[in-house]
Amino acid sequence: MNMLAAIPTYNEALNIDAFIKTLFEHIPQNAEILVIDDNSPDGTAALVEKLIPSYPARLHILNRPEKQGLAAAYLAAFNWGFNRDYDVFLEMDADFSHKPEYIPKMLKEISAYDVVIGSRNIKGGGVEGWSVIRNMISKGGSLYSRMVLGCPIKDLTGGFNMWHKTALEKICLQNIISRGYSFQVEMKYRSFCAGCSIKEIPIIFPDRKYGKSKMSKGIFMEALINIWKIKKAVGRESGIDQFVKFAITGGLGTVTNLAIFFVCVDKLSLSEIPVSIICFLIAGTQNYIINHKWSFVQNMAYKKLSIKTWAMFIGASLLGLAVNIIVLKIVLSHFIFPFKFIAQGCGILAGMAINFIVSKLVIFRGK
Numbered sequence: 001m002n003m004l005a006a007i008p009t010y011n012e013a014l015n016i017d018a019f020i021k022t023l024f025e026h027i028p029q030n031a032e033i034l035v036i037d038d039n040s041p042d043g044t045a046a047l048v049e050k051l052i053p054s055y056p057a058r059l060h061i062l063n064r065p066e067k068q069g070l071a072a073a074y075l076a077a078f079n080w081g082f083n084r085d086y087d088v089f090l091e092m093d094a095d096f097s098h099k100p101e102y103i104p105k106m107l108k109e110i111s112a113y114d115v116v117i118g119s120r121n122i123k124g125g126g127v128e129g130w131s132v133i134r135n136m137i138s139k140g141g142s143l144y145s146r147m148v149l150g151c152p153i154k155d156l157t158g159g160f161n162m163w164h165k166t167a168l169e170k171i172c173l174q175n176i177i178s179r180g181y182s183f184q185v186e187m188k189y190r191s192f193c194a195g196c197s198i199k200e201i202p203i204i205f206p207d208r209k210y211g212k213s214k215m216s217k218g219i220f221m222e223a224l225i226n227i228w229k230i231k232k233a234v235g236r237e238s239g240i241d242q243f244v245k246f247a248i249t250g251g252l253g254t255v256t257n258l259a260i261f262f263v264c265v266d267k268l269s270l271s272e273i274p275v276s277i278i279c280f281l282i283a284g285t286q287n288y289i290i291n292h293k294w295s296f297v298q299n300m301a302y303k304k305l306s307i308k309t310w311a312m313f314i315g316a317s318l319l320g321l322a323v324n325i326i327v328l329k330i331v332l333s334h335f336i337f338p339f340k341f342i343a344q345g346c347g348i349l350a351g352m353a354i355n356f357i358v359s360k361l362v363i364f365r366g367k
């Protein structure tokens with residue numbers, strides 16, 4: 001099997017030379033290494049480039065202009081590798097916390113599984129050199145992610161993982177929403193939801209000896225919140241689920257519309273047409289917000305409410321209204337009903353269908 005080890009680096013000058021040399025000692029003869037460096041100020045990239053002639057066609061570097069986070073680095077590496085026919089991709093830190101000695105075992109397992117996870121949280125695995133507090137935070141974070149996502153993988157947060165190319169294809173990398181440290185959780189959760197076969201093997205994880213961790217309290221808190229966004233984004237919801245939510249939202253909008261109309265026209269005696277327009281805009285805005293935050297939340301988890309999408313939604317509602325009136329006219333001119341509201345019901349359904357299609361495919365499409 002052709003393997004590519006993808007190694008993201010940011011300020012790993014103290015580790016990278018020894019790390020690459022050690023890694024080459026533990027990977028098969030045909031395996032290659034790609035370092036993804038985000039223009040590390042400490043000159044990590046230059047050290048890698050110095051080593052390239054010693055490993056012709058086996059050591060590569062992807063130089064990126066600025067620090068863009070772990071997720072962007074790995075996604076760039078996978079894209080780079082997809083065009084070059086590797087069967088297996090390895091994710092690994094450059095700071096010796098992930099011991100290259102485990103790679104042969106991982107390679108053996110990947111012939112039978114789609115995903116192999118280096119796990120600190122199963123029998124035989126663990127961490128070395130961590131304080132009790134750090135250990136508790138890490139274990140707590142993993143347990144929290146497992147519980148929120150309902151996912152049985154024991155080490156969701158770890159970054160020492162091997163992926164079969166087919167597993168990465170099943171995940172649909174273009175759908176990944178994480179930018180930072182929740183990336184590893186999202187990748188594993190998506191592979192679980194996609195039905196990939198997953199094997200955890202125990203690893204001992206020593207603390208880094210040289211260089212600084214890029215983890216901070218802020219990054220950790222962000223990852224905790226992101227777990228919910230991942231859950232919303234990945235849990236599969238059918239178009240029918242979305243349509244039912246969209247219809248309920250429309251129903252609520254109608255109630256709002258009628259309530260305001262009743263107060264303004266029947267109680268305050270304001271003129272009908274301007275009130276009707278205002279009712280339409282208020283109910284439309286309510287529908288826009290609820291559809292964004294609920295009906296299509298899976299696509300919109302990382303998008304903000306915006307004037308542009310609001311205006312598009314109001315436009316789609318007007319389109320729905322136009323379709324409603326056209327269908328009403330057509331039905332009335334071709335059929336005779338005991339009650340005309342049946343024709344109006346057909347119009348409402350047609351208008352709603354058009355509004356739903358435009359909302360799903362254009363306005364709330366996400367990325």
Ligand SMILES: Nc1nc2c(ncn2[C@@H]2O[C@H](COP(=O)(O)OP(=O)(O)OP(=O)(O)O)[C@@H](O)[C@H]2O)c(=O)[nH]1
Binds near residue numbers: 008011036069070
């Ligand atoms: N290209 C790139 N690499 C990064 C970035 N952030 C971190 N890395 C690298 O990703 C790997 C993991 O980062 P670490 O700082 O070791 O994070 P950690 O393993 O969670 O924390 P420690 O255990 O304290 O080391 C290391 O090889 C880093 O150099 C980034 O923004 N871009």
Ligand SMILES: [Mg+2]
Binds near residue numbers: 093095208
């Ligand atoms: Mg590390």
